[in-house]
Amino acid sequence: MGSDVSGNERHTPVMAEEVKRILIRDPDGVYIDGTIGGGGHAKVLLDKLTDKALYIGIDRDATAIEHCKKRFKNSTTTVELCKGNFSMMNEIAERMGVKGVDGVLLDLGVSSAQIDSPERGFSFSSDGPLDMRMDQDSGINATDLIKSLPERELADLIYEFGEERHSRKIASAIVNFQKKSPVETTSDLSSIVKRVIMGSMKTKSLARVFQALRIAVNEELSSLEKGLTIAVELLNKGGRIVVLSYHSLEDRIVKNQLRDMSKSRIEAPEMPTGYREQVKLLNLLTKKVIRPTESEIRSNPRSRSARLRAAEKV
Ligand SMILES: C[S@@+](CC[C@H](N)C(=O)[O-])C[C@H]1O[C@@H](n2cnc3c(N)ncnc32)[C@H](O)[C@@H]1O
Structure with a gap:
């Protein structure tokens, strides 16, 4: 960094x-x-x-x-x-x-x-790799974590750690996206969420999804x-x-x-x-x-x- x-x-x-x-x-x-x-x-x-x-x-x-x-x-x-x-x-x-x-x-x-460094992947306001690890020497990054989870578990994670009520819809959109390519960047994830959440709740949902993944990645x-x-x-x-x-x-x-x-x-x-x-x-x-x-x-x-x-x- x-x-x-x-x-x-x-x-x-x-x-x-x-x-x-x-x-x-x-x-x-x-x-x-x-x-x-x-x-x-x-x-x-x-x-x-x-x-x-x-x-x-x-x-x-x-x-x-x-x-x-x-x-x-x-x-x-x-x-x-x-x-x-x-x-x-x-x-x-x-x-x-x-x-x-x-x-x-x-x-x-x-x-x-950490938030202001796009290369750390914590922020949905700038583009960077979807890493989110506080300790970059160990653990699994957010891209790989998403890849490793079945849709149901991904939805539960977003609901539990992000308190996001549209968790099922978002998890399903992520899994669909992954059929073509992995969710590798913060922009990939933001665009998925923005496509399924309508209106003024977009930013709140983005914040919740990013929070959920960050909490999970870093346990x-x-x-x-x-x-x-x-x-x-x-x-x-x-x-x-x-x-x-x-x-x-x-x-x-x-x-x-x-x-x-x-x-x-x-x-x-x-x-x-x-x-x-x-x-x-x-x-x-x-x-x-x-x-x-x-x-x-x-x-x-x-x-x-x-x-x-x-x-x-x-
Ligand atoms: C809010 S910042 C701390 C800012 C600091 N108090 C200051 O005034 O500059 C949180 C920091 O805690 C670290 N952190 C979060 N969870 C941790 C953990 N379980 N063990 C060690 N460090 C952790 C993060 O990497 C980050 O640098």
């Missing part, structure tokens, strides 16, 4: 002040940024950390890691960067000799650099479920987790998982009463979800759908 460095710098971090206020309790602490991207949040958070702190940045996208290496090479706080999935953050931390952390940030979804929801559990395990007592999500499927997982971990439950229910212990992993810090202000949405329209949830390890 030739234009990546400038592209990454174009990413404006969402609700950065709120993230900083909630996440950083100990300026000398150890923090994991599981989705470092262009380093927008990292820059804001590092400004609050001392030279005793450690900031671990993870991203599946090699270009983001390369970019952040350059961006933070003169940081006074130690910044360790690792290409990987945040669902493996425990192994990444362990390799760095870290056993517990004071904060974890997950800013989900794609970065502006985003299973990474999130696993990542949340592992992040909470890794937190020190009093450590905090902050998650920014951008659509209802992600937010539902975050909301439910943080809520479940903040309920008291009985450890070892098979033991006699006297041996049982009531445990509670988290205290919710956001009983109500935090949304960006109108003025943030005006200056950064991509923040519009953001929802912030946070919790503290008990």
Whole structure:
């Protein structure tokens, strides 16, 4: 991705002040940024950390890691960067000799650099190969994923991950198209969707179909479920987790998982009463979800759908 460095710098971090206020309790602490991207949040958070702190940045996208290496090479706080999935953050931390952390940030979804690079295939507004992999070194791209699925499964995927009610019609049009040639570009896919969806709903349907494929290609929801559990395990007592999500499927997982971990439950229910212990992993810090202000949405329209949830390890 030739234009990546400038592209990454174009990413404006969402609700950065709120993230900083909630996440950083100990300026000398150890923090994991599981989705470092262009380093927008990292820059804001590092400004609050001392030279005793450690900031671990993870991203599946090699270009983001390369970019952040350059961006933070003169940081006074130690910044360790690792290409990987945040669902493996425990192994990444362990390799760095870290056993517990004071904060974890997950800013989900794609970065502006990824959306604005046609060659990554995330956007229906520009033409490029239908790739959609955040990690371009592994996994199956969107063209091959579509090719591998029977029509019924493709329709289910579009319905489940895109919440698109015309999923059957769209899947059938994709399968028909594939009888002649594979769906190789973002323009191929856009033209298929535009042909079957009439009127003003075209753009919404396009966004939903692209979202569905992106979620499936990157197995985003299973990474999130696993990542949340592992992040909470890794937190020190009093450590905090902050998650920014951008659509209802992600937010539902975050909301439910943080809520479940903040309920008291009985450890070892098979033991006699006297041996049982009531445990509670988290205290919710956001009983109500935090949304960006109108003025943030005006200056950064991509923040519009953001929802912030946070919790503290008990
Ligand atoms: C919204 S951007 C993050 C932007 C960043 N907070 C900033 O301010 O520049 C999301 C990033 O998370 C990465 N990502 C998404 N899912 C991931 C996962 N499961 N593991 C690691 N990185 C992931 C994407 O590659 C992308 O770079």
